[in-house]
Amino acid sequence: MSDKIVTEKDVSIASEAGQMQEVVVPQEGPEREKIVKRLKLKLDLRLVPYLALLYLFNALDRGNIGNARLAGLEEGTHLVGNQFYNALSFFYFGYTISQIPNMFIMKRVTPAVLVGVTMVLWGVCSTSMAGAKNYSGLVAARFFMGVFEAGVGPAAPIILSFFYLRHELAWRTALFYGSSTFAGAFGGLIAYGVATNLAHEKLAPWQLLFIIEGIPTIFLGIVTIFVLPNSPETLERWFVTPEERQVALERSRSGHNTDSTSLDKRQLLASIKDVKNIFTCLIYIGLNIPLASYTSFLPTIVKLMGYKDAEAQLMTVPPYACAIVCVFAVCWNSDRTRRRGYHVAGSAAVACIGYILLISSGHIGANYTGACFVAMGLYPIIPLMLSWVANNNVGHTKRAVSIAMLNTFGQCFATVGTQIYKTPTAPRFFMGYGVCLAFTVVMIVFSLALVAYLKRENSRRDAEYGAPKPLTPEEQQEAIDNGIYDDHPSYRFFI
Template structure:
């Protein structure tokens, strides 16, 4: 019944809420700053892959599996839920918290030391479990205001994507199982873009321009959706939207992780990003009203506006960070690598990423 569904979905959300913010934090302990977007893309790209693969599974279940007492959608929940539960249990035992706990991976002492040194070079010398000063520093950091605004601009169209894609597929004449199959290509296009964009972002060590460029691709998609009444053109527009939106998730998470020093400050900054993004995602689920189908002018228009918001604020943040880097170069000269002791001293003194030797990823 409805109340049971709401209760189940509530607790499902509660227990998986920490997974998204925790993943880039853990990855930042093991990878250098210019390696993080690609690794985060591997994690979040898998969810995009699941969007494509889930359609294939749904097609297979609807076409081939029957049960006396279970509906196809119930079978689908069981089939897709078992791997999640299994991997959740396995993860407890095999996923290391930090390079210092790599014994579980049976690495040699030399390999462990290399991992520790790499982690330290990525500004991971903080030895505090929870630092209240870092918490308040994250809340007062103007960079986090910009990143939250960008992420709000992302999550509203992202949350609404699953609302209009089935409608477009249905208008193309596909029903039931075949309709599930036709949801695969947009996600497949998105997977390619997630990996390609994030790889290039790491290669060039630039985040902001890649966020703005991806949002521009999504803009093109929404313009196609608004301007054309042709169903095939709308489907193409939906592919452009997916190709533009999904790469921004790992780009933003790695950007925030790159530019916040201190475990607590980094964790709180990423949590802020996700909290504001997910809260405003509820807006995205309400902008596609049935009376406006099948053209959904209001929904597409709202999403287009927020993709423009992403472009503007990502470029503004890029300008602000680049200006600060130039100021530090002029005032302090070329940055010199800090020893682990110097990094820890900067954290203990509440300097964090304001240190004269720290340069922001732009």
């Protein structure tokens, strides 16, 4: 479906002083293109980097337990048997149960408040892990950290969808989620620095690690409440001109953001019954099992390849560096071609190659190369899937719930990924690698199946209704009010 604005009406917008100001913006031509270009540049320099910074700390606090393990966490908290693996799982329990509730809260409060408050709370939980004395304390901190972290990841794609068109989302979402790969690299560097350069009489290296990475999150959460833009309507006068604000509003409406209701129960039910959302949940389950195992156990896997503790922390950096390049390249091409499913399948195939190398060879070089391929294949799929879901769901509530469903199912099965390396075959981990390989194949199968389904549906609508025409904001709102959503005859899916 086209993203071009077709309405010729001049829209009145309110200035920050409360007065009405008439702004006339051409609907096409070089002047409008200049305004759009300036607006996108401003958003790209402010909104996207800030969201990326937030998610960097999200991923850093989530994944640092793997580095803390090498720094003495198990000995310091007296963990025995499977308790470390169980502590990992409790994070995902908390994350899972709070996904959909957080999306409903975001409809009641501003996204900035939701994101900022949950950041402060998970930062407190992350920092408090430094004070854990036993298994119970560690589990409690990890559980509530998962509860609060669920307020950031699903909210960010929703926020981005307010400001960018459908074919612009994957690249911006990649910049946002790509920060998680930076977090993997920085986490290894920070852990290496703590282990080799910082010594404290009363605090162990693993405790220092949690404190150093947790306190900045609290500060950043407080700042977020006041500086994160919520929607085009709230863009400050100092940040955009009246013409740019007008274009931002029009672009948001053309992206099917005309829905202003706080909560629409019909959209909730429509999300649950939507066949394409079931497909995306299955794909995301296939992603999160290997992804959860990779982020938590990469330091341990590298150590078992023969590296010492400090060296293992440092050697976790290159796989994430490789992943960063792939995330940006794959998602940029996805936006350029306006295709999602083929890129998901291709990335999963790269991860398959990595797991085959890990399973088939006991050579350190081959194993390390396999670990790099796994990261290069898994990480691009995160922004691709979130963009795909945001692209293909009309209505604020339907889009928010669909993304929450995606994360709920994915994180629920991520608990499997925290358990699959409990095997006596280390450092080969045949069972763990085999399970991950199987689920990467699942991703390939269901992503290609969803592509086929969406292509068939688009062709059916073309044959039945003819070429699609852009919807005016009024027609969009009517489709939402009548419960049609993305079943509208003029709507076409991203494949």
